[in-house]
Amino acid sequence: MARKTINVGLVGTKFMGRAHSNAYVSAPKFFGLKADVVLKAVCGRDRDAAKAFAAQWGWERVETDWQALVARDDVDLVDISTPNNLHKPIAVAAAKAGKHVVCEKPLAMNATEAQEMVEAVEAAGVVNTVCHNYRRLPAVALAKQMIDAGELGELYHFRGVYLQDWIASKEFPLVWRLREELAGSGAHGDLNAHLIDLALWLVGPIAEVAGMMKTFVPERPMPDGTGTGKVTVDDAAAFLARFEGGAVGTFEATRFAVGRKNGQRFEINGSRGSIVFELERLNELGFYDNTDPAGRHGFRLIHATDPAHPYVGAYWPPGHNVGYEHSFINTVADVVNGIVDGTDVHPTFADGLATQTVLDTVERSAASGRWVAL
Amino acid sequence: MARKTINVGLVGTKFMGRAHSNAYVSAPKFFGLKADVVLKAVCGRDRDAAKAFAAQWGWERVETDWQALVARDDVDLVDISTPNNLHKPIAVAAAKAGKHVVCEKPLAMNATEAQEMVEAVEAAGVVNTVCHNYRRLPAVALAKQMIDAGELGELYHFRGVYLQDWIASKEFPLVWRLREELAGSGAHGDLNAHLIDLALWLVGPIAEVAGMMKTFVPERPMPDGTGTGKVTVDDAAAFLARFEGGAVGTFEATRFAVGRKNGQRFEINGSRGSIVFELERLNELGFYDNTDPAGRHGFRLIHATDPAHPYVGAYWPPGHNVGYEHSFINTVADVVNGIVDGTDVHPTFADGLATQTVLDTVERSAASGRWVAL
Amino acid sequence: MARKTINVGLVGTKFMGRAHSNAYVSAPKFFGLKADVVLKAVCGRDRDAAKAFAAQWGWERVETDWQALVARDDVDLVDISTPNNLHKPIAVAAAKAGKHVVCEKPLAMNATEAQEMVEAVEAAGVVNTVCHNYRRLPAVALAKQMIDAGELGELYHFRGVYLQDWIASKEFPLVWRLREELAGSGAHGDLNAHLIDLALWLVGPIAEVAGMMKTFVPERPMPDGTGTGKVTVDDAAAFLARFEGGAVGTFEATRFAVGRKNGQRFEINGSRGSIVFELERLNELGFYDNTDPAGRHGFRLIHATDPAHPYVGAYWPPGHNVGYEHSFINTVADVVNGIVDGTDVHPTFADGLATQTVLDTVERSAASGRWVAL
Amino acid sequence: MARKTINVGLVGTKFMGRAHSNAYVSAPKFFGLKADVVLKAVCGRDRDAAKAFAAQWGWERVETDWQALVARDDVDLVDISTPNNLHKPIAVAAAKAGKHVVCEKPLAMNATEAQEMVEAVEAAGVVNTVCHNYRRLPAVALAKQMIDAGELGELYHFRGVYLQDWIASKEFPLVWRLREELAGSGAHGDLNAHLIDLALWLVGPIAEVAGMMKTFVPERPMPDGTGTGKVTVDDAAAFLARFEGGAVGTFEATRFAVGRKNGQRFEINGSRGSIVFELERLNELGFYDNTDPAGRHGFRLIHATDPAHPYVGAYWPPGHNVGYEHSFINTVADVVNGIVDGTDVHPTFADGLATQTVLDTVERSAASGRWVAL
Numbered sequence A, B, C, D: 001m002a003r004k005t006i007n008v009g010l011v012g013t014k015f016m017g018r019a020h021s022n023a024y025v026s027a028p029k030f031f032g033l034k035a036d037v038v039l040k041a042v043c044g045r046d047r048d049a050a051k052a053f054a055a056q057w058g059w060e061r062v063e064t065d066w067q068a069l070v071a072r073d074d075v076d077l078v079d080i081s082t083p084n085n086l087h088k089p090i091a092v093a094a095a096k097a098g099k100h101v102v103c104e105k106p107l108a109m110n111a112t113e114a115q116e117m118v119e120a121v122e123a124a125g126v127v128n129t130v131c132h133n134y135r136r137l138p139a140v141a142l143a144k145q146m147i148d149a150g151e152l153g154e155l156y157h158f159r160g161v162y163l164q165d166w167i168a169s170k171e172f173p174l175v176w177r178l179r180e181e182l183a184g185s186g187a188h189g190d191l192n193a194h195l196i197d198l199a200l201w202l203v204g205p206i207a208e209v210a211g212m213m214k215t216f217v218p219e220r221p222m223p224d225g226t227g228t229g230k231v232t233v234d235d236a237a238a239f240l241a242r243f244e245g246g247a248v249g250t251f252e253a254t255r256f257a258v259g260r261k262n263g264q265r266f267e268i269n270g271s272r273g274s275i276v277f278e279l280e281r282l283n284e285l286g287f288y289d290n291t292d293p294a295g296r297h298g299f300r301l302i303h304a305t306d307p308a309h310p311y312v313g314a315y316w317p318p319g320h321n322v323g324y325e326h327s328f329i330n331t332v333a334d335v336v337n338g339i340v341d342g343t344d345v346h347p348t349f350a351d352g353l354a355t356q357t358v359l360d361t362v363e364r365s366a367a368s369g370r371w372v373a374l
Helices: A015-030 A047-057 A066-071 A084-096 A111-124 A138-148 A187-202 A326-341 A349-368 B015-030 B047-057 B066-071 B084-096 B111-124 B138-148 B187-202 B326-341 B349-368 C015-030 C047-057 C066-071 C084-096 C111-124 C138-148 C187-202 C326-341 C349-368 D015-030 D047-057 D066-071 D084-096 D111-124 D138-148 D187-202 D326-341 D349-368
Strands: A004-011 A035-043 A061-063 A077-080 A100-104 A128-131 A155-163 A206-214 A219-221 A228-230 A236-243 A248-254 A263-270 A273-278 A284-289 A299-303 B004-011 B035-043 B061-063 B077-080 B100-104 B128-131 B155-163 B206-214 B219-221 B228-230 B236-243 B248-254 B263-270 B273-278 B284-289 B299-303 C004-011 C035-043 C061-063 C077-080 C100-104 C128-131 C155-163 C206-214 C219-221 C228-230 C236-243 C248-254 C263-270 C273-278 C284-289 C299-303 D004-011 D035-043 D061-063 D077-080 D100-104 D128-131 D155-163 D206-214 D219-221 D228-230 D236-243 D248-254 D263-270 D273-278 D284-289 D299-303
Touching: A004 A015, A004 A066, A004 A326, A015 A035, A015 A047, A015 A326, A015 C015, A015 C047, A035 A047, A035 A066, A035 A326, A047 A061, A047 C015, A061 A066, A066 A084, A077 A084, A084 A100, A084 A111, A100 A326, A100 A349, A111 A128, A111 A349, A128 A326, A128 A349, A138 A187, A138 A263, A138 A273, A138 A284, A155 A187, A155 A236, A155 B248, A187 A206, A187 A236, A187 A248, A187 A263, A187 A349, A206 A349, A206 B206, A206 B236, A236 A349, A236 B206, A236 B236, A236 B248, A248 B155, A248 B236, A248 B248, B004 B015, B004 B066, B004 B326, B015 B035, B015 B047, B015 B326, B015 D015, B015 D047, B035 B047, B035 B066, B035 B326, B047 B061, B047 D015, B061 B066, B066 B084, B077 B084, B084 B100, B084 B111, B100 B326, B100 B349, B111 B349, B128 B326, B128 B349, B138 B187, B138 B263, B138 B273, B138 B284, B155 B187, B155 B236, B187 B206, B187 B236, B187 B248, B187 B263, B187 B349, B206 B349, B236 B349, C004 C015, C004 C066, C004 C326, C015 C035, C015 C047, C015 C326, C035 C047, C035 C066, C035 C326, C047 C061, C061 C066, C066 C084, C077 C084, C084 C100, C084 C111, C100 C326, C100 C349, C111 C128, C111 C349, C128 C326, C128 C349, C138 C187, C138 C263, C138 C273, C138 C284, C155 C187, C155 C236, C155 D248, C187 C206, C187 C236, C187 C248, C187 C263, C187 C349, C206 C349, C206 D206, C206 D236, C236 C349, C236 D206, C236 D236, C236 D248, C248 D155, C248 D236, C248 D248, D004 D015, D004 D066, D004 D326, D015 D035, D015 D047, D015 D326, D035 D047, D035 D066, D035 D326, D047 D061, D061 D066, D066 D084, D077 D084, D084 D100, D084 D111, D100 D326, D100 D349, D111 D349, D128 D326, D128 D349, D138 D187, D138 D263, D138 D273, D138 D284, D155 D187, D155 D236, D187 D206, D187 D236, D187 D248, D187 D263, D187 D349, D206 D349, D236 D349
Parallel strands: A004 A035, A004 A077, A035 A061, A077 A100, A100 A128, A155 A248, B004 B035, B004 B077, B035 B061, B077 B100, B100 B128, B155 B248, C004 C035, C004 C077, C035 C061, C077 C100, C100 C128, C155 C248, D004 D035, D004 D077, D035 D061, D077 D100, D100 D128, D155 D248
Antiparallel strands: A155 A263, A206 A236, A219 A228, A236 A248, A263 A273, A273 A284, A284 A299, A299 D299, B155 B263, B206 B236, B219 B228, B236 B248, B263 B273, B273 B284, B284 B299, B299 C299, C155 C263, C206 C236, C219 C228, C236 C248, C263 C273, C273 C284, C284 C299, D155 D263, D206 D236, D219 D228, D236 D248, D263 D273, D273 D284, D284 D299
16 A cells, blocks of 8 residues: 655644644654655745745745635645634634644634534544643653553542743733733633643543632733733633542643743642652653552652653653653654544544633633532 | 749640650750740640650649649640640630640631630730741741742742642541541641641731532541541642732642642742742742843752751751751740740731631632632 | 755764754754755665665665765765764764764774874864764753853862663673773763763863773673673773862763663852753753852752753743753754854864873773873 | 669760750650660860850750769760860770760771770770761661662662862861861861761772862961961862772762752662662652662652651651751660660771771872772
């Protein structure tokens, strides 16, 4: 059988556009993929910038209109790395055009949009994946293996924080991420989305939540210097949760934790053991094994760079770190193989909808001052 | 003027009785106190056990009835290290008898009791202190100094957890701490009480809370082997909070975090900097100084064992750790000097009432499923 | 002026061949380089394996004889990623053919060879670099900036260890790295070479050394199963050093530190401050600033992922880790720009000779049981 | 049989005098000792200071001449907490007077003195102990148990540093510890003595050493302001060692590691596992178990505060730290019980002599520039 080629069309040329481009370049080199990957076309609104980006990363063609990109016959997979307000229209159009879709997180502006996206991709029967890239860091994927194997036993607690500080200065301008019409929400959709995705994946469905949202700085300078504008999203968002399986959870996201740059941390406690992960030390997984002999208990620091750990075989020998970008490279590897095999590539849009539903429910809880069931 | 002597009467001979006894022995040796301290009498219900305890720690007399101890003319200060249900009756009686009072935390079974205790000590005009000992670890006292000096700027976040695992096994028996009539509450009153006290002291008053309480194991073996009994307190309790000053907070206490033994950790983020403290590394305070020069930022690990740090001058040279028990020794030092000087020794019973009020309000919130204002 | 193209010829397709290939692919994408990079030809002894490697990584041509690769007119830069015994012949031939040369470390089998290599590249006037890749991790490059700026003051101590454990099992076979005729030495040339390079760069020239070498397992199974063979290199090597500038140093390399996978760690103490680096947490630099105010001293953890830090601007936002491979990507970026600019790219072969001379002197010291001056 | 009383006479009222006094007070309280302990007499040259010290710590009598103290009939145990030059005369006199002897480390000014001391105590048949207190930190005592139980397997490496910075400033005065006639040596005898004691205890006898000593600041202000004086000891000392059992070791002590206050750290690597200890986190022992299953390896952080750990049962529940001073309390407990039982209390003077011999041999090696066998 002839070896397949997957032609990729990317929308977006900023932070995520770079991270995804690098992944399409690198995944075929580190992994023995089941198909070839071609960087066929990239779309950015500014043609010159898009051309420069294409030249830098090796994209063959440039579009300035995402509809044109989606319409291209020579594109098999559409990658949506745009601001959140464009996720739905692009994804729905791509699915209707029969393209596989990879979409940045959060999946949508709200659950209604997400629902529409799920229906579109399921109707089209295309591979669909939300880019919750942290699932595919070796240490996190290892945590999943351990939980599935029962190494933590019955689960009691999920405890997650995602702490950043990039807008803590009151002088920081009103960028798109601080405007509800473009971003949907603030730290909540940006950061809690990651924690929720991990919690749903690792612990299971959430039954009810009680939330709190906070905007510390309500007005900020406009990026173009034209006075100030209103911040319409949360600076911080926290919530309590009860999982269907009996565990309880705490979640917190903020952009005002001065000193924390990419401070994602989660801990899961179960009857047989506990795990703890910190994103700024992403090669490590803390593991407490409650079955260790008396007097020899302790959190052990698993350096998840061993061939026995997920994805690591594609890279370097034990003790040699991978970085942030490898989460995307691993995602692309799974997406490419999933397309060839015709299998789901988690987290699917349905998984993204579940996360979006929790996000929305937390917002409703915060607005009502009550616990709200999902 | 003649040097004063303070005669201490202690009620309780278990964990806290030992910790307090050691503090009364050691404080006069490490510190140059303003009065002499005499271990006058100790009270325990089992006379033989109390006598053995007295011999071990140097208490001159033994009582088996706390009312007898409180009635002694030769006792100036009553120290209440009993289960929680006895705090109020002993404290009120001691105050009425004109004794100074040190009481273990939480101050009472509920805010109503605490209110009564405050009124008693204030009417009597005696020194009154709740033993929230962690305030007086050098690293924590340093945090207070820094916040008061404005080194963290405007405060945005308090984030506290207190994680233990000593009842995680379902075979663990139904001890007094798991019975509401003796303990008031479970992890909540035992552990969140510490976090709340620290939060009120370091960040300020709390305006409203939303809480969640959870009992994972509802039935446990009786300690005497006579079948099983119902657990009537929480195994875990978490809550969200809004502070009056604008900061937001998350709090979590549990006895089901397998692998965490005395896992208290709190972090405070402000506009000028952040601090982080972990009880299992109690000599250290993490400090992020947002005014450090570009490219030189980072959480620094202050080893709070320098003469420049609170209480440290009484002990050892830089780099030489103190332990858990020093929090009690420092407390006794401040209590003794406070009695001589006639000054308040924080946290007073009024402070303890404030903590108790937050505890109660969280319970009401958890029961009602709503945010509740204080 | 026309934009320049640099055609690369790589010798070696194993661990280092992969790391270098990735760097040639990625450097032009992350950085705005001054020339284009073409992966022109790769050389491996097994033609099929080399062809597969070339297909994977994008090398245009395959050679099986390094002399053929060096002789190619269309190669501008020869990259030597072979076992150590081939470094000298390839480098000398490449220089004579007028090619720029990048050579893996250690530069040579001994200082005599290294001297010959230096003479060859200097006679040819080609750019020449030894791949001591760790110099170009952002955290290490930051350390260099800080030392050069006087932030550590007068230097007193260098303290380096490089701990691994991959041959600690007695069943591990007699691979090429354990045979003197192919590797020159064991842990010493492999691992101490890195430490020495860093020490010479960061602290300055070494005046004299006293060394010790140890082989714990003198006989091992042959890789092909044909009985056992003699280990002819060291399993561990340690030495003391006096630097010309007055500092003193300790160095240790081993492959028998069970649990340490890539455990490089170094600390430098000076009058104004200290730095500490650990390779398994390669995004971090510990920094103690002796000019911090009293009571606020502590090692701060600089997460070297800020735009203010070297090389970081090419990658991701603050808090987003880079990995091991970025040390090579950064090296390629500097080599490419250095070739265009006609400037030295440190560490040059002369620097590699200096490291080799220390390595050799330590061996002589260990053999003689005496301090030996350089 | 009547319960025994041990009357203690202490010589020295400075840092060690305080630490030992506290231990004699506290040990009988925390432990159920086999004899009563009486703080009978303390000796200090300044009578007023000694009286104040005695009042503070509870010593019954004061002497200003150590010979008078040793001569007292009512003293059973002489504790020598003086500068090093007085260790020998006091110990020999005490032994001749039939007193048990506890002596601060290093045992003597040199091995010749130490030999004389060993002979004196052995001739007298008295209990004799050098106060290498770190042996009795729970985490270190646990390490010993583990090694003795074979949990580390065959030992390959000992790697110890003891880093301080208290004299790094050139303005620091010429105190007694910087004068050879009073201290014997500098960082070497003060700090390497601890490392050597631990290495001999945990790994076994040392066969040969190669050393280096360094004085960074040769002249310092006199403490009394009368000009400057010559520093006659080392500021830093490092050495390599070969153990008789086949392991190799590195040792380093310095008072110039800016930022390190009490930075003792040692690591031992064996075929079955490794341990690592850091004095500034003295409740923790790192342990790598090489028999853990594939993919689950990692250094685990044993918080040595469990009843399963040595000495811990005398103190607090799991997770509650002990401090520096507990090493002395545990020592006193063992000494008292040893006296009653008539058993050796390690490290004996013979063990101290072994350490002293290594210290001396390192000095000879440093002077000669050669490896020297013991």
